[in-house]
Amino acid sequence: MAAAASLAFSLGGCATVLNGTNVDYSAVTEPGGALVEFTGGEQCTTPCKREFKRKNDQRADISLAGYQSTYVLIQSKLGGSAFGNILLGGGVGAVVDGTNGASNRLYPRPLIVRLAPDGSDEEAVLLDKDGNVVQTVEEHNDSVRVDVAKTIGAKLAGLED
Structure with a gap:
């Protein structure tokens, strides 16, 4: 019994073992070639890929000459693996995965944005x-803003000027 408990602690949570605590994150824009600046200071030109912690909310500021600048709030949400830990009796695993964020996923992922031309409606x-429209960037941001503000701050989340 002691050996099993020790093994559970050493292996960590199921999501930690299967997913890890980081995730590859792709950003694509239509048109391509936009500069994307993430909360942590990472930058890339679309299409591009970065690696992020699963547990960290982000803000992606997107700019391209001739198009309206915009930003997308990227939310870290609890994924299905957390429930697997609970069902399989992995109380220890649930705590480990919950603490390190391995059971989380980033939304939206991948980030695919069609930019609006300057001067257009x-x-x-x-x-x-x-390539199907999911929702406007504004609708998405409004739906996650309050939650994301808890970690990146009210100003970055757009709750304060």
Whole structure:
């Protein structure tokens, strides 16, 4: 019994073992070539990929000459593996995964944004992997703003000027 408990502690949570605490994160814009600046100071030109901690909310500021600048709030959400830990009796695993964020996923992922041309009435929109409009960037940000503000701050989340 003691050996099993020791093994459980040493292996950590199921999501930690299977997923790790980091995730590859892709950013794509239509049109391509936009500068994306993330909360932690990381930058890339689309299409691009970065690695982030699963547990960290982010803000992605996107800019491209000739298009309206926008930002997307990236939310760290609890994923299904947390429930697997509980169902399989992994109380220790649930605590480990919950603490290190391994059971979380970033949303939206991948980040695919169709930018709005300067001077147009269009809005920037989030697209799915097939190029279908999911929702406007503003609608998405409004739906996660209060939660994301808890970790990145009210100003970055757009709750304060």
